[in-house]
Amino acid sequence: MKYEKEINRRKSFAIISHPDAGKTTLTEKFLLFGGAIQTAGAVKSNKIKKHATSDFMEIERQRGISVATSVMTFEYEGFLINLLDTPGHKDFAEDTYRTLTAVDSVVLVVDSVNGVEDQTRRLMEVCRMRDTPVIVFINKMDRDGKNRFDLLEEIEKELNISLHPMTLPINSGKDFKGVYNLHEKNLLLFAANTKTEDASAIIEDLNDAILDKKIGENDATILREDVELVDGVYGELNVKDYLKGKVAPVFFGSAVNNFGVKEMLDTFIRIAPTPRNRETTVREVAAEEDKFSGFVFKIHANLDPKHRDRIAFLRVCSGKFERNKYYKHVRLEKDIRFSNPYSFLARSKDIIEDAYPGDVVGLFDTGNFKIGDTLTEGERFYFTGIPSFSPEIFKELVNKDPMKTKQMEKGISQLTDEGVAQLFTQFGGNKKIIGCVGELQFEVIQYRLLQEYGAAVEFRTLPFYKACWLTSTDNKKLEEFLRFKQQNSAEDKDGNPVYLAQSEWFLNTEISNNPDIQFHFTSEIH
Ligand code: GDP
Secondary structure (H helix, E strand, C coil): CCCHHHHHCEEEEEEEECCCCCHHHHHHHHHHHCCCCCCCCCCCCCCCCCCHHHCHHHHHHHHHHHHHCCEEEEEECCEEEEEECCCCCHHHHHHHHHHHCCCCEEEEEEECCCECCHHHHHHHHHHHHCCCCEEEEEECCCCCCCCHHHHHHHHHHHHCCEEEECEEEECCHHHCCEEEECCCCEEEECCCCCCHHHHEEECCCCCCHHHHHHHCHHHHHHHHHHHHHHHHHHCCCCHHHHHCCCEEEEEECECCCCECHHHHHHHHHHHCCCCCCEEECCCEECCCCCCCEEEEEEEEECCCCCCCCEEEEEEEEECCEECCCCEEECCCCEEECCCCCEECECCCCEECCEECCCCEEEEEECCCCCCCCEEECCCCCCECCCEEECCCEEEEEEECCHHHHHHHHHHHHHHHHCCCCEEEEECCCCCEEEEECCHHHHHHHHHHHHHHHCCCEEEEECCCCEEEEEECCCHHHHHHHHHHCHHHEEEECCCCEEEEECCHHHHHHHHHHCCCCEEECEEECC
16 A cells, blocks of 8 residues: 555545534634644635625625635644535535535534524535534533533434534533543633643542532532533443444534634544545545545636636545646546646645645646546546535526527536536426526526626526436336426436426325336436
């Protein structure tokens, strides 16, 4: 195994949360520990303000920020950590889902006041589909939050995952006194923004009167009971179960006060997975293999209309990626090389000579890539598990300027390659249907088609609520169904048949009326 050393020191992960739970703040603290940034406030919040739905400049600005902060690489305790950023805004949820295909584990931030929120639920569903290992950080303990055990129960129930507390909080809000680390068996006293080591006290024996002195008799008694209860129920963390995505270690803290963060980071580097093996259409690819392979999980358009090039984000899955070496672009069946690949070290974008499994490389692209594309040293396979999810809003794309039809078609094809939206073409009618997760994306599409391709378009709302990809072992039945349901049938960009349902009732009716046809809620891109 040629690259074992490089692979074993890499950890690639994403922080996910419902907006405002503290993802940006926690990211910044991680980077501070990694020495990648010196000052607080350096990580730009990559979120779109709630009221900015029609503010194109805001969208453009955000796109600029999000490319700059898409991947942050830093070193900590000899490990090389790749932190992949995910957009918080729900309209860009699909972007987040795809980023989750490129990481090996996640840290989920939960706000102790709000508990489990909408986005948390959806993001965890995606993690569960992939058995992604999860560490939970319960944030904002300095605010009057929910009861610690109620929170644990709520998270377990709502997210359908077993938890394993690693620390226990002593109160919350203005009475928050700190956390007890069950693994290290030490007490971390809460103080805003101190180096946490300074504030920790080793409590070898919880019955020691020193505990009463530090946090008061009453809280000491409660803590003793809590620890006994938790030790009795949970015991030691089973790291194997964590790696299988079956149990999630939990930490309590306050990101803005940099409290409880280091404890989590130290555990993270101890237990989080190094680059994992990946499934492909042909076989499982091990990170340790000598030969390079990787896939594109995100594409970002250049902001400058004069330079229409894009950046494709490639996750290296095996072997070693090298600058200027020819690789096989499996879908296009052609060999290409990259003279200016760059890395995402947090302070600057540097041209890199090579990259290893777990790394993300930025490749300049003039239109060769779409999401899910695989590069190899010659073997033909695609990485699997990079699905499209059903959009939630569907609109017909109406061309306002017939002279610009070609430009519009090129534009919409490229934008959908980037994963901005999904394109469906209605059977028979040839209507172009755009499916998105949020309204914001339609604005982005309309704006970019005009700015970048000179094509003016409008959208007409369609009464669909879900797209289902169809398969059947009985081709005739499938064709018949599609012909019969022409108004609701379309093909996706890769020519796969799709049923567009008006409502849950219609969908369920069709599912039960057509037992020979399978209705899928996600599609593998390949
Ligand atoms: P994101 O949307 O998940 O990236 O959330 P941010 O990191 O931008 O945080 C949202 C707000 O919560 C900001 O005003 C933060 O200052 C605040 N915040 C983050 N962590 C804490 C915390 O531990 N305690 C309190 N009280 N506020 C916090």
